[in-house]
Amino acid sequence: MCVRMHFNIDLNVLKSKYKCNKIFNDDKLKRGMINKKNYVPIIFESVENSTSKEKIINVCLWGISPFTYGKIEKDFALINARLETLHIKKSFSVLINKNRCAVVVNGYFEWMGNEGSSKKIPYYIYNDNTNNKNELKIEKEEWNNVESDKFKSDNEDNDRKIKKDEDKKQGNVQVKEEIEDKVKEEIEDKEKEINEEQEDQLVDENSHKRKKVIKEETFTKKIKKELSDEVDNLNNIENNENEKKQEKCSYIILAGLYTVSNDQKKECRNTIITTSSENTNLQDIHERCPLLLSENTLSLWLDVEKKYTDIIDKVKEEHIIMSSQLKFREVQNWNDFANYTKEDKKDSILKYVKKNENN
Known part of the structure; x- marks a missing residue:
């Protein structure tokens, strides 16, 4: 499963690295720990006027509405979609060809059962890609091309930290x-x-x-x-x-699906695709894990002209390779992942963590 993620990446970094044309709803983004019905950036490919393709970043709500939405009273949000049944369930089968997206995050969390105790142990899972050439870094030319004062300020902060x-x-x-x-x-x-x-x-x-x-x-x-x-x-x-x-500069690319309710792309939702963790180094923590994309399969996954059935086998192969690079450690202090302001800390993630540990 994938029920908690950690995001601490500048949107302009994503835009520059993956050559995205637009960013929507960036005012809704809050860095730190992301859970159900929080906003998270996704990358998808859109065809404008049926002629040219462009990549878009949209900060959207995590959890899509099911196919039966409106027929039942409760407001369900599907944050995960099982890879094995994507082509069967109507909530996902209508999305697998034209509405594929990628979610780039620093890492995600999983809870492992503890023998002899009802409490579960939280683990942070991230990618060991600090020596990867594709690491999310900003080159000098990219900094010069971005005229945002906030972006320049982030650069100065990074230089001071270094x-x-x-x-x-x-x-x-x-x-x-x-x-x-x-x-x-x-x-x-x-x-x-x-x-x-x-x-x-x-x-x-x-x-x-x-x-x-x-x-x-x-x-x-x-x-x-x-x-x-x-x-x-x-x-x-x-x-x-x-x-x-290493954890801070690490990132992983998760495969997902999305829905957009209008032309302005203001109301966007997404779900994360999960698969079996069997034969990976994550199988001892949980039986499920997110479907991981490599830099190679990312372009395939986002290409709206590619059929799902034509690319999924390649994506599965790369997933095994990518999952072997993942590292994990037990979470000792949740504040390490809470990039909130002092005011936001009143709504601390710790309240939610306590609830989850009792589940």
């Missing part, structure tokens, strides 16, 4: 060097002190030498242990920072 990270790394190196210098000085001072004591005490020379050697070895071991602990601590801090940085 400089801050580099300064912190440099600071860690300096701290390590200072610790090593300090240890050397303390050892030299101690050796000098021991030598002075040796000169003053001539009685029982052999015994004194033995004591001196033992004392020196004990002191050296103590200092080396302290140095090792300090270095390990710095390395752990650096590893944690690298892991968070």
Whole structure:
């Protein structure tokens, strides 16, 4: 299943990278944790005037209305669609040829059952693509082509963050060097002190030498242990920072379907396609997972001239490859994914998380 996602990507980045022509409803977007009936950006291909194709980004509501909408009283929102029954269920079969979309997010969440407890353990699942050439980065030329003040401000913020990270790394190196210098000085001072004591005490020379050697070895071991602990601590801090940085720049492309209710594309909804997680590294967490797209199958999936039956086998093959790149870790602090303002924190995601853990 896919019931929670994390999105923290600038829309202009998506627009530039995937050569999209327009962005709709960007005022509805809130970065952070996204759940049912929240707004999330999707990318789809549209044919204008039946002549030219163009890619569009639309910030739309997560959860499409079922085929029976209007015939029942309850307002259902279908956030997931099973790949195995897309061509059978009317809610999805009318969309699989002309209304395919892609959802680019940083990662998504899944809850794994815990033996001996009714509570489920939340995991964050993301892509290990920090060394991928297709990573969502903005080149200098792309920055110059975007005239949005907000976009330029984001660039400056990113530069400051990068400089801050580099300064912190440099600071860690300096701290390590200072610790090593300090240890050397303390050892030299101690050796000098021991030598002075040796000169003053001539009685029982052999015994004194033995004591001196033992004392020196004990002191050296103590200092080396302290140095090792300090270095390990710095390395752990650096590893944690690298892991968070990796998660932040990571992204995955989820296959989906969408509906648009009018020509202005103001009322848009989407659903995420899921498939079996069997034979993937996610099968121990949950039996279902989102259908993943690669950069290669993305263009196939969005192409409105391609029939679903002609492309789905290729998409499935690439899904297996993409799923093997996914990494996951247990969620320790939900605030890491809550990119809200202080006012928004009153409606904290933690309330929803508590409900989910009891399910």
